Amino acid sequence: MEQVLFRHNKPGRPVTFAEYQAEGGFAALKKGLKELSPLEVQQAVIDSGLRGRGGAGFPTGKKWSFVPRDLPGPRYLICNCDEMEPGTYKDRVLLEANPYSLVEGMILAGYAIGCEHAFIFIRRGYETAAMNLRRAIGEAREAGFLGRNILGSGFSMELDLHVSAGRYICGEETALMNALEGKRANPRSKPPFPAVKGLWGRPTVVNNVETLANVPSIITNGPAWFKGLAGIPEAAGMKLFCISGHVRNTVCVELPLGMTLGEIIDGPCGGMLQGKKFKACIPGGASTPFFTAEHWGVPMDFDAVAKAGSRLGTGGIVVFPENTCMVAATLNLTTFFARESCGWCTPCREGLPYVREILTRIEAGGGETEDVEILREHVKYLNYAFCALAPGAMGPVEGLLRLFEDEIREHVVKKRCPFKN
Amino acid sequence: MVNLTIDDKQVTVPKDATIYDAAKAAGIRIPILCHDKKLHPFGGCRMCLVEVEQMKGRQIPACTTPVTEGMIVRTSTPDIIQARKMVLELLLLKHPIDCPVCDAAGDCDLQNLTYEYKVNANRFTDEKFQHKIDYENPLIERDMNRCIHCGKCARICDEIVSYGAYSFLNRGLEAKIGTEFDGPLNCEFCGSCVSVCPVGALLSRPFKFKARWWALSKTKTVCSYCGTGCQLTLGIKDGKVLTTIYDENQGFHNGQLCTRGRWGYQFVNSDKRLTTPLIRKNGKLVQASWEEALSAVKERLFSAKTAGGESAACLVTPRLTNEELFVLKKLFNVALGSQNIDHSAGYAHNALSAGALESLGYAASPSTIADIQKTNLLLVVKSDAYETHPVLGFEINLGVKRKGVDLRVVSDKRGKLSRLPDATTYVHKPGSEVLLFNAMARVIIGENLVDAGASSISGLAELKNSLQGYAPEKVAEACGMSADEIIVLARDYAKAEKALIMLPLGLGYPGHGKDLAQALINLALLTGKIGKEGCGVLIMGEKNNSQGAVDMGVYPAKGGKDAVAILDGCAAGTVKTLYVVGENPVVSYPNRKAVEAALDKVEFLIVQDLFLTETAEKAHVVLPACSFAEKDGTFTSVGKVIQRVNRAIAPVGLSRSDFEILNALYAACANTQPYADVAAVFAEISENVPAYKGISYAGLGENGVIWPAGGTPRFVPAEGGAVQGESGKYALLTGSALNHCGTLSRFGEGPMYVCPAGYAELSYTDASALKVKNDDLLTLKSASGEVRLKAKVSARMPQGVIFAPYHFGEESVNTLTTGAPVTWVNVSK
């Protein structure tokens, strides 16, 4: 299968600068900066149909186009590498193998939006990735790909790596900007959107690692080629899927968008573990509602997954076997989200711990029938929280209520967890 | 303008309005917990959720969402009400239901909304928090168990007060509002956080358990401390002022108050108040009846009158109302035939009564408070402007942080204003202000930055001549600044489209007199910055009615004696009867020893005051007067605003309002009918004082009236020389402490908790040279006396300069001073 992001991967070690260049790396940069105007680069990305790989799936080129170009003063580009969604590790795998695609993609993106200073905001735990990036940035700067007047194009950009102090909320783009400014990582209210008023009040674009790393190949091979990579006509490009749970191979693989869930689990994952039967999975990181066996044939693309009642998210698939208690699984996820709430708004600060409380009660056999309704109410009203954390946290709970209500009721009726003896 | 529909009502609002603002304009109430009109939107509580049709029924917060054209908003669908109920239920999960013992009950937003949304029982239950309650300070009690995380305290402290005492700590459910290192609160204690707290998490300790909100009656009046003229709502129960109440719709300051305004009200019902007249018998002050006391006073005044009046003199505080000052002046000028009447030591009003009068043609600032936020460049003379007028300091904070005002502080020490973002502080040598501003004027003339209109103002040629000797290079050394700094400041000031100068006055600032005011007015006139919005010179009188006292002409004219001459006359025996109304010269006038000697010498001393002050102790007759809370009348504050003072309580004890006393004395001495009431006096004022023409007492309304200023300006050269330092000595600067105003705030518990005694503030360098630490006793010795003060080591003081506040009676700094701008003192441990 054709690989785009993993094309340069070397077994057991990161690719070197020389190898990356020899294999055609930084060709896109040269092409973009020398042959294309910023607007042409942006147009290529728009035409390619590239959608944000960080979870929301917003069209990348369109996001760039919101940045006001005639405004004097600096514009910023931030790469969100604060990958803290449970079940997701694609950016780590990518950066540990190849930091150069990201650097190249960021320079191109910076060129497209007229950014003079870009930042990579990386999760604290990603030490190897940070090391790789630091080296890559240094090498790029030495090669004249960063700094003043890059490749004689008149375009100048600086790139800095910022290691996060570590909080799940820092992955929220506005909280990330607050953290980068040295403030408490609270989200900001939108509007104004970051593209208009972001980092230090300036127009800012925040993109995921995988999104930016895809840009060079689009510039090199053209939008049509990128679109054609996907398995179905509605989708565009490849996607990194990282699968964990009870499958034979827990791997991070680059697959065309539009492969069905079944194809992924039976294909690269080699099916379920010996003696285990598929019960459900999280299709795209901890904040997405569950998929069950009935979703086996859903094509894994943004729109198709949304239509099936979940979100493609980050592509972090976590597979649960038949004997999993879904209440316990949801409780586990909710515990994470309740802990990681920033405490800014009422529904998230007070509501998530309460959902955790109820699920704990149900799992322990102390649940009441009314609890189901209370959970349902939380799922509905926690959607109106300040940022996307609480609505995301309600994803699995929503899935639990929709797909496994019987299981909850069984807990309540039997006054114990039916999966525990 | 943007058109939108809210609950089927058409609304048109400015395009920067939020849905909440628009609804408010349409008279639709949207419930809020975390929103405050003075602060940036927060959007955390989720009470103000509304539905917008264009957003597919999604609920969005009204307080953070800007309006867009054609928006169709619903504010109370069943779904929204359910969401709000849920928010309340979630908040009540952790909020203790201790309303019976919580002082906020009755004034609690959470309680009111819980009632309104009929959240009678909580379907959710959980354990409550057990945060430790902060009882460490005497003014603000912090019970974080009750906190609902609206963040208003942290935001107001940051955005308006610019102190930053609070911040969010921890995350998730453990998130709470904390102080630095989660320790006890240690701040300016302005109490802004208490005023905005929607629940009982932050409480006023002086008011703790004193009364329930619903039992308080409220009276709106004007604060009686500094000249800012903040409006105040007093909470009264059983004839006592128990607290001040926050009203966000009050005054230019939106209810914002400082430490003394908010916590200093206790002097009104202080146990130390004088409740009966006192008469000196056998060397001792004993209680007497009003008849006895008044007849003694009358007898004395009659004999002075018969002797031609010149032997009687009066020192009065500008804390009285305009009406009282007017009657007092009439008592002396008309009834007794004496011109010997003055206030504020004769120098603290000079900038207005002589400086502005000569230079502008009227004795007032040409600018108003509103100009602070409308200007582009703000030139503040002395960082002390924040300490003397804290609420104007908040206006400066807001101007700098929200409106991008370019703040330049010209001061002999740094201060809180110096720490504002992008503020520039020019620290000059003490006493060199006039020199500096004359040099700036010279730069403006020299570089041809003079406004075209200045040539039509008389006296330009004389001014140019007088400035010959003030080349920046020549005075730089004496000012302690580089010539370049002076030149750049002058250029920036002249080139700014709008620029405002702020000059605080006060008993602690002998240098802020006629010459300084005129040097500043010259600058403004030269650059055409008078009479335009956001421009001018804002001269800030120290006391609540400093401007009014000048308006009423309570300073000597027609050969009358000024304050210094009056005291000299007492000492020399030419002044035989001295009537001191509310002033405390023993503590607040320069040269305590000389003042005390003069007062000991005078034949008959009448003191009319709220308390048995250091001055009253020397009196032959003491008349107990009333505080501002017991009076009706008017105050005129900074920026010429005449505001109504309203009586909140009956006089304490047998005390009588100054108006009643003076009215009776005037009627007796002038042998006429007394005035019917204060309104009658105000009517006479508006007939006799040109500035007040056409203004009626009833027409003042809630927000008062700004009297219109008009006059012919002219350039008056201001003389300023270099202050000669004395080797081995320190420059002692007196002034105002943040929590005090005059000598009155000493009787308010709040200010005394925070700042109970005088201190000497000095730099780290000097402290290490003198080997002193904080709170070590320092001996300060000048030519006229010696005091021992606690040291306060701070980073804001330049080397060789010492600052001491003047409010305190014990070890008072006026023992050292003689009325010069700088006093040279020897300092030892």
Add this chain to the structure above:
Amino acid sequence: MIMPLLQGLKITFSHMFKKTITLQYPHERPNIPPGFRGLHALNVSHDKAKCVACYLCPTVCPAKCITVEAGEDANHDKYAAKYEIDMLRCIFCGYCVEACPVDAIRMTDTFELANMKRADFVFTKETLLEKK
């Protein structure tokens, strides 16, 4: 003519053999029904009055006969430093009991409140505290 007289006498005599309903107060004590609203008592818990001085009773009192002053104890808690009821003004409506959020006040069956001096009708906290 004689018949009405006899009938009257019959009623009179029949009463001589019925149970008397006049109560020989004060030698006999009345039987006080539950819900009777007599003198107030302040309930005690842990050797302290339960009252937290929330001021709801003086607020609700239609006769304005209750005076409460709150105090702060050593634990910074609120208690009634002063609690007085002017029995001359009290109308025994029982609203204070209804309003009390902490069950600190109740009404007893004591109804003999005569006193010699007007001042003695102002019952203080000490006299109102429930007797154990």
